[in-house]
Amino acid sequence: MKKSLTQRIIVILIVTLAGLAIVFWPRHKPTAKDLTLAGIQNNLRETIHLGLDLRGGSHLVMQVQVPEYLSNLTKQTATGVQQAAQQLGYDVKEVRPEADEKNNTYRVVLVAGDPSKIPDLRDQLPRKVNDFDPNTWSETTNGNTVTWELTDRAKADLGTRATQDAMKIIDSRINSIGVAEPTLQEYGTAASHQILLQMPGMSDPEGVKRLLATESKLELMKVVSPNNPAPIQTYPTKEAAIASLGGTVPPNRRVLPYKEGNEPTQAGQNPSSPNQPQAWVVVEDPPVVDGSELRSAEAVNAGPTGSSDTYHIAFTLKPSGAQKFGAWTAANVGAYMAVVLNDEVQSAPFIKSQITDQGQIDGNFTKASADGLALTLRSGALPAKISYIEERTVGPSLGNDSIKAGVTACIVGLLLVVLTMVIYYRWSGINAVVALMLNTVLTLAALILFNATLTLPGIAGIILGIGMAVDSNVLIFERIREELHSGKTVPSAIELGFARAFVTIVDTHVTTIISSAFLYAFGGGTPIRGFAVTLVLGLLANLFTAVFVSRTIFMWELSRKQGRVETLSI
Amino acid sequence: MFQLFHNVNLDWLKLRKVFILLSTTIMLAGLASALFRQAYHPGGTDAFNLGIDFKGGTVVTAEFKQRPAPETIRDALHAQGISDPIIQPVTDKPGDVLIRLPKLETNENVAGKTQVDVGRADVAKALQTFGTQVGINDPFPDQGNAFKIIGTEAVGVIAGDSFRIQAVKVTLLALIGMLLFISFRFEWTYGAAAVIAVFHDVLITLGFFSIFQFEVNLTVVAALLTLVGFSVNDTIVVFDRIRENLRMHRRSNLYDVTNDSINQTLSRTIITSGLVFLSVLALVVFGGEVLRGFSLALLIGIVFGTYSSIAIASPIMVWWQQRLEAGKSQTLPAGTRGGGGGGPRRQPAQSARNTKASAAAR
Numbered sequence: 015m016k017k018s019l020t021q022r023i024i025v026i027l028i029v030t031l032a033g034l035a036i037v038f039w040p041r042h043k044p045t046a047k048d049l050t051l052a053g054i055q056n057n058l059r060e061t062i063h064l065g066l067d068l069r070g071g072s073h074l075v076m077q078v079q080v081p082e083y084l085s086n087l088t089k090q091t092a093t094g095v096q097q098a099a100q101q102l103g104y105d106v107k108e109v110r111p112e113a114d115e116k117n118n119t120y121r122v123v124l125v126a127g128d129p130s131k132i133p134d135l136r137d138q139l140p141r142k143v144n145d146f147d148p149n150t151w152s153e154t155t156n157g158n159t160v161t162w163e164l165t166d167r168a169k170a171d172l173g174t175r176a177t178q179d180a181m182k183i184i185d186s187r188i189n190s191i192g193v194a195e196p197t198l199q200e201y202g203t204a205a206s207h208q209i210l211l212q213m214p215g216m217s218d219p220e221g222v223k224r225l226l227a228t229e230s231k232l233e234l235m236k237v238v239s240p241n242n243p244a245p246i247q248t249y250p251t252k253e254a255a256i257a258s259l260g261g262t263v264p265p266n267r268r269v270l271p272y273k274e275g276n277e278p279t280q281a282g283q284n285p286s287s288p289n290q291p292q293a294w295v296v297v298e299d300p301p302v303v304d305g306s307e308l309r310s311a312e313a314v315n316a317g318p319t320g321s322s323d324t325y326h327i328a329f330t331l332k333p334s335g336a337q338k339f340g341a342w343t344a345a346n347v348g349a350y351m352a353v354v355l356n357d358e359v360q361s362a363p364f365i366k367s368q369i370t371d372q373g374q375i376d377g378n379f380t381k382a383s384a385d386g387l388a389l390t391l392r393s394g395a396l397p398a399k400i401s402y403i404e405e406r407t408v409g410p411s412l413g414n415d416s417i418k419a420g421v422t423a424c425i426v427g428l429l430l431v432v433l434t435m436v437i438y439y440r441w442s443g444i445n446a447v448v449a450l451m452l453n454t455v456l457t458l459a460a461l462i463l464f465n466a467t468l469t470l471p472g473i474a475g476i477i478l479g480i481g482m483a484v485d486s487n488v489l490i491f492e493r494i495r496e497e498l499h500s501g502k503t504v505p506s507a508i509e510l511g512f513a514r515a516f517v518t519i520v521d522t523h524v525t526t527i528i529s530s531a532f533l534y535a536f537g538g539g540t541p542i543r544g545f546a547v548t549l550v551l552g553l554l555a556n557l558f559t560a561v562f563v564s565r566t567i568f569m570w571e572l573s574r575k576q577g578r579v580e581t582l583s584i
Numbered sequence: 585m586f587q588l589f590h591n592v593n594l595d596w597l598k599l600r601k602v603f604i605l606l607s608t609t610i611m612l613a614g615l616a617s618a619l620f621r622q623a624y625h626p627g628g629t630d631a632f633n634l635g636i637d638f639k640g641g642t643v644v645t646a647e648f649k650q651r652p653a654p655e656t657i658r659d660a661l662h663a664q665g666i667s668d669p670i671i672q673p674v675t676d677k678p679g680d681v682l683i684r685l686p687k688l689e690t691n692e693n694v695a696g697k698t699q700v701d702v703g704r705a706d707v708a709k710a711l712q713t714f715g716t717q718v719g720i721n722d723p724f725p726d727q728g729n730a731f732k733i734i735g736t737e738a739v740g741v742i743a744g745d746s747f748r749i750q751a752v753k754v755t756l757l758a759l760i761g762m763l764l765f766i767s768f769r770f771e772w773t774y775g776a777a778a779v780i781a782v783f784h785d786v787l788i789t790l791g792f793f794s795i796f797q798f799e800v801n802l803t804v805v806a807a808l809l810t811l812v813g814f815s816v817n818d819t820i821v822v823f824d825r826i827r828e829n830l831r832m833h834r835r836s837n838l839y840d841v842t843n844d845s846i847n848q849t850l851s852r853t854i855i856t857s858g859l860v861f862l863s864v865l866a867l868v869v870f871g872g873e874v875l876r877g878f879s880l881a882l883l884i885g886i887v888f889g890t891y892s893s894i895a896i897a898s899p900i901m902v903w904w905q906q907r908l909e910a911g912k913s914q915t916l917p918a919g920t921r922g923g924g925g926g927g928p929r930r931q932p933a934q935s936a937r938n939t940k941a942s943a944a945a946r
Contacts, residue, residue: 067874075743217720217734220704403743409720409734412645415677419872427866431859438855470874471803477867478810478882481860482817485852488859489821492852518824521769522817528761529813533806536754542806549810 019573022566029558030452036459037061061462065469066406067541068420070413071214072222075404078180078207080173081115082399084164087172088113088120090309090332091143091151095122095162097333098142104128104135107158120164122151129158136160145310170205177207180400184211188222208403217409223402233301234339237350237362238267248272248293248362255294268297270352272359295359297352302342307335309371313384325384328372336371344368420473427477428454431484439491441583445567446487449559453483456555457548466551472544479552482526486560489515491584504582508568516561523553592847596894597839597902603895607784614791621794632794635801635877636737638751640744642685642703645735649724651679652714664710666703674873680734682873683707704736751805758809759783762816770823773908777901778819781892785815789884793877803878811885814860818853819893823901825849838909842902846894857890 040048040057047053066073092111099106105127112121126132132155140146151162164172181198188196193213201210216222249255255269256262263269272293311329318324331339343351343365353360408416431450435443457476461468494511502510527550534546618631636643654671661669666685674680685703708717715729724730739747759779767775786808793800825845826838833841864886867879 077742401740402738403740405736405738407736409645409732411647412735416872416874419676419870419875423867423870426870427863430862430866434855434859434862470872471806471878474867474871474875474878477863478860481856481863482814484859485817485856488852488855492849492855495851496848514828518821521820521824525762525765525816525820526813528765529758529809529816532754532758532761533809536750536805536809540802542802545803545806545810 019566019569022562023570026452026563026566029456033452033455033459036462037455062458063462063465063467064413064417065467065472065541065544066212066214066413067408067470068413068417068468069214070217070408070410071212072216072219073404073406074211074213074219074223074402075201076180076184076209076211076400077403078173078177078209079399079401080176080207081118083176084120084169084172085111085113085115088122088164091146091162092122093333094143094309095124095139095146098139099124099135102135102138102142104131118169120169122162124160124162126158126160132158132160145312173207174204177209181209184209188213193222209400215410217407219405219407233354234303235268235297235301235352235354236342236346237352238296238298239350248295250293252294255296259296270295270297270354270357270359272362295352295362297354297359301354302351303331303335303339307331307338313381315381323381325381327384331371333371340368340370343370416470420470424473424477424480428480431480435484435487439584441571442491442494442568445564445571446484446491448567449487449563450480450484452563453552453555453559454480456559457552460551460555461548464551466547467544468548469541469544471541472548475545475548476552479549479556482522482549483552483556483560485522486515486519486556487564489518490560490564494582494584498582498584505572507582508565508572512561512565519557519561523557526553592850594847595843596846597843597899600895600899603891603899607788607892607896610788611784611791614788614794617791618794629797632790632800633797634748635799635804636684636739636744637801638744638748639686640739640741642736642738644683644685644704644707644733645674646681646683646707646711646731647677647679647734648681648729648731649679649715650729651681652729654681656714657681657683657711660710660713661707663713664706666706666710676872703738704733708733747802751802755786755805755808755812758812762812766816766820766823769820770827771905773904774823774901777897777904778816778823780900781819781897782812782815782889784896785811785885785888785892788888789881792884793881798880799877801877803875804881807878807881807885811882811889814886815889815892818857818890819897821849821852822846822893822898838902838905842898846898853890853893857886861886 038054038057040053041060048057088111092109096106096109099109107125107127109122109124112119112123114120124135126135136153136155140148146162150165150168152165153160153162155161177200181200185198188198188211194215196214197210197212199210201208213219213222249258252269252271259267259269272295309330309332311327313325314328316324316326347365347367349365350362351365352362428450432447435446435450437443439446454476457479460466461472490511493515494507497507497510498504530546530550534543534550536542620626621629622631651673654673657671658669661671661683668686670684672682672684674682685707711717711731715731716725718724718730718732720732720734722732724732759782762782763775763779765775766778789808789811790800792798793804798804822842822845825848826842829836829841829845829848830838836844861883864879864882867875868883871879
């Protein structure tokens with residue numbers, strides 16, 4: 015009996031110290047200032063991850079306009095089909111897009127002049143028009159009319175791709191304005207195509223929203239290389255690049271940073287940190303083609319070279335861009351072309367042959383960089399608009415007020431509970447108070463350990479958790495009182511009290527955890543989630559403090575009084 | 585020992601008609617308020633004072649160096665073309681004011697300009713009649729009045745509708761979850777009785793919100809879900825004791841056992857509910873404007889949650905069980921050592937109803 019008591023006390027001490035350390039130990043080198051109230055407050059602010067409603071910041075929910083995107087896609091495909099049919103020399107009366115956003119159907123309808131040629135058409139067209147395979151567009155023929163309709167699978171995939179592309183643009187733009195620790199994630203269900211952006215500390219989202227609304231700039235430009243058979247000519251510094259132009263940048267030239275290393279063909283390039291340009295490139299202005307001419311881009315497996323697969327990018331241009339590009343590439347086979355996104359050179363591939371509306375960008379890309387480049391190209395050309403459906407902005411003073419209110423309520427609540435317990439249960443009340451304090455510390459420690467966010471409802475969850483945690487103690491104590499009344503000895507009354515109350519404690523905890531689980535699912539992305547989190551953590555901590563710790567304190571009390579124990583202060 | 589509620593011996597089940605009458609009256613009052621308000625809109629009110637989370641709209645929080653009177657603010661907003669703004673001075677902070685704008689009829693897809701921009705820009709312009717607008721981190725100038733916009737919340741119509749549907753869905757799902765859990769731990773009659781009691785609590789709380797027009801927003805729904813958990817807890821404590829007593833005193837009838845169990849757990853119920861009530865009271869008083877609806881919902885919920893375990897859940901469970909048992913052999917609730925399908929009781933079920941409150945054997 016004595017041994018298990020010692021073991022229990024050791025466990026409790028370890029847990030308590032660990033909890034206190036996690037909560038209060040400063041994350042920097044401790045100084046004397048950390049012992050002051052202000053110091054403690056500051057440390058807590060750093061350690062606990064505060065939600066936007068306490069820290070201040072902006073919460074923005076965007077809706078990607080997928081129906082509009084699919085409509086545009088349908089129109090583009092219809093144009094492609096028409097041109098392909100013309101190129102192949104078929105007699106086609108009409109090709110028209112039919113996009114019905116309300117009913118979520120998107121069709122391309124082709125009316126042929128000669129119905130007998132239709133099977134031929136059907137076979138040839140997918141080869142000529144990008145992304146026109148039966149998996150994406152399912153086809154039905156009726157007399158001399160062929161209808162292609164976007165499959166459900168394709169609609170879902172395209173919607174997801176549109177959302178992810180949008181997130182990539184938003185990510186890079188947010189990074190460019192230097193928001194601290196932004197949160198960017200998909201919001202709601204997969205089919206809702208919503209994006210959540212949280213920007214802590216941002217109290218003026220107007221500028222951000224303007225930034226997000228502007229189009230992204232993609233340009234294909236010629237790389238200017240001096241007479242030197244070396245691969246693409248890059249300069250180590252901006253100054254060196256300008257120097258190669260004779261000291262000043264003429265109006266038909268631009269000097270741009272080169273962001274990513276190209277693939278293995280470049281020997282001797284030192285990889286540097288991703289945010290610093292490795293090199294600088296001189297390009298010819300104006301661009302040959304820009305993002306508005308791009309129709310789509312995809313990473314394609316080119317087959318194995320050496321030990322692993324290499325990839326190239328397959329892209330398509332709209333007709334007007336195709337013309338320009340075809341003319342230019344034909345005249346520049348053997349040169350390098352700069353793919354420029356928002357004034358940064360993404361890559362500078364080699365032009366192998368004339369490229370018109372479809373082409374590929376070679377360069378021995380790995381899958382990762384090919385996917386990245388294709389994504390960049392697509393995202394530069396994203397036609398989907400974004401609308402804002404929810405915004406919450408809290409200035410720092412409002413946030414501070416909320417913290418103060420929450421903490422005050424917490425302390426007052428705790429005091430009331432403590433007072434009542436001590437008055438009603440006397441020394442056993444102090445037992446409960448100790449368990450309660452430990453519960454609060456452990457709840458905060460768990461919050462910090464899981465890096466969960468503390469919001470204002472979260473503080474309310476802590477307060478409620480205190481109220482519900484004390485219920486466990488009340489259950490036990492009332493039971494002990496009953497057993498004492500019915501004549502049991504003190505040790506057996508204590509044991510029966512814990513044993514009998516335990517079943518009820520588990521039941522009540524499980525029900526509250528169930529309702530908190532529903533709350534967690536409901537409150538996705540909002541501060542309410544914080545409430546469910548702190549409540550559940552508090553209840554779990556309570557299973558330890560109310561049962562294990564309280565019991566240990568009783569055991570310790572009994573062991574102190576050798577011989578028989580007549581009364582219990584309860 | 586200092587004990588309240590020691591050796592209480594009330595016949596609670598006898599009072600069930602009084603309780604049901606009381607509950608029905610309150611629920612009807614809430615229902616009447618909701619229907620009346622929705623039909624006639626007295627003073628421009630709806631059934632519920634829905635916050636922007638459910639209705640859509642914008643709330644702008646402005647801090648003034650010297651806060652003008654609400655009427656003048658409203659006039660300024662009218663002059664800017666904003667109809668039906670609701671001005672709410674913040675009670676705890678003398679310089680702050682909440683300006684609520686109803687959802688604007690603009691198309692949400694207007695590129696670049698959104699719900700929030702339109703509202704905020706107009707409000708800022710309107711408020712400039714009172715003084716200059718300073719940046720959120722800048723101090724107020726010494727001369728003249730000034731204001732800053734320190735917070736905004738805007739919810740689009742679509743998002744608001746979806747929140748509303750989700751709120752109802754998740755509350756119903758939570759109730760079903762509770763039903764399943766309690767049916768699993770006890771019996772389905774216990775589960776049904778507990779869920780009816782909780783549903784009653786939620787309806788009564790909503791009734792209060794309709795009558796007094798407290799704002800219903802997302803945090804209030806969180807409070808309702810919490811209250812579901814709390815009320816079920818309270819009911820479970822009584823049911824646990826009933827199950828234990830039935831196991832120990834197999835000869836007793838359900839009516840007496842239920843009364844005894846309520847009396848035995850009364851001490852715990854009052855203390856716990858009292859303590860939780862005190863914690864939530866601290867929230868109501870000190871927790872600030874943001875949590876006001878939440879704390880009020882919890883406060884009302886705790887009172888009725890406690891009441892419903894005694895007044896609603898227990899009588900319904902007893903009544904239901906007795907109906908089931910009339911004509912077939914008695915079964916003890918699942919989880920007792922005796923298991924289900926036990927032998928017939930010694931005393932027939934019908935006479936239990938008319939038995940006066942017998943002093944429970946202690």
